[in-house]
Amino acid sequence: MQNKLTYRHAFKMTGVFLLAIILFPALACAQRLRREGDDMQAATNSSPWGQDHNTTAAEADAWFENYRFRDGETLPRLRIHYATLGIPRRNPQGQIDNAVLVIHWTGADGSTLLSKNYMEALFAPGRPLDATRYFLIFPDNVGHGKSSKPSDGLKGAFPKYGYADMVDLQHRLVTETLGIEHLRAILGMSMGGMNAWQWAEAYPDAMDGVMPVVSMPIPISGRNMLWRRMVIDAIRSDPQWDGGNYNSPPQGWLNAFPLMRMMLDGVPRLQVQVPDGPAADRFIAEARRQAAPVDANDILYSLSSSADYDPRPGLAAIKTKVYALNFADDEFNPVELHVLEEVMPKVPQGRFVVQPGSAESFGHLTMAHPELWSEHVAEFMRSLGDEVLQSSNAN
Secondary structure, eight states, X not given: OOOOOOOOOSOOOOGGGGHHHHSOGGGGGSOOOOSXXXXXXXXXXXXXXXXXXXXXXXXXXXXXXXXXXXXXXXXXXXXXXXEEESOOOXXXXXOXXXXXXXXXXXXXXXXXXXXXXXXXXIIXXXXXXXXXXXXXXXXXXXXXXXXXXXXXXXXGGSOOOOHHHHHHHHHHIIIIISOOSOBSEEEEETHHHHHHHHHHHHSTTSXXXXXEXXXXXXXXOHHHHHHHHHXXXXXXXXXXXXXXXXXXXXXXXXXXXXXXXXXXXXXXXXXXXXXXXXXXXXXXXXXXXXXXXXXXXXXXXXXXXXXXXXXXXXXXXXXXXXXXXXXXXXXXSOGGGOHHHHHGGGSTTEXXXXXXXXXXXXXXXXXXXXXXXXXXXXXXXXXXTOOOSSOOOOO
């Protein structure tokens, strides 16, 4: 029976502000903000882009020659950077049987998922995806991280990629580079969750189960579509953008980013953290500073890449187990739309959970705080027949 936990969020937010929730959630790797207003300065001084290097992960590059994108454009040499944790285990037939693909969200990369809180909540000994038991794979999607992207030099001449290209390259990384025929599971957050839905349809026998987190199995539409268009227009309409040939960050991007930062911690949290005008000014100034090193072309491409996403036609044909997790205080995927209630009955082995919001949660960005939902990952892995040795950090 489907677990349908429902909770109606008390605050309504303007759609354009929801752009905060999906872009560059590397912000979430900063120290979790406390509710006291005195913590506001410390929070805004934390750089959203810098991350500690995880020395326990192995990193490498996969290269694909003359890669042809779905729109017909080609790249002579395309790089997919990736990291791994754990050791591949082979079954009696010699096949790797403990591989789990973990997919990041828009604007992030694989290293975001190797942060301290992810390691402690999901990958530490006894946790749901214990790296001593599983071989964990963390790709940087095309257009992100250390993989090939517009800011490498081609700028606006970089081929236009879509989610289907991302998934194809993930599949080629797994099968061709790593020699894995079958994944134990896929865990994906936001954009990574949408990729997980696509995997389930494009490669129905390639995994035992998928867990899409904060993503819907419907096309980008409504507020989700509107804010993407608004951000893209803010950048492209800026004369500094110069058709993508800018030398410094366009002001349109710098002006948009404070709106994105505003939504990171939810209405109740910000109500305490920004009690007056001076606090708001500090918040805005720090957000602009954090946006300066981010490349506007990379943002434009990542936002546009979702245009080909529509898993609806193939939902009934999905063979693998699906455990979809959303958050009730996520205004990016509003519970009022009842999407999961409508579509999940079409998925033969599908179930979903909508986790209630709380004073400790972060809306859509709760995805960056797995300590708040790791028990659901444990439940997902148990549904595949795996024993989780230690109780997760349920909150």
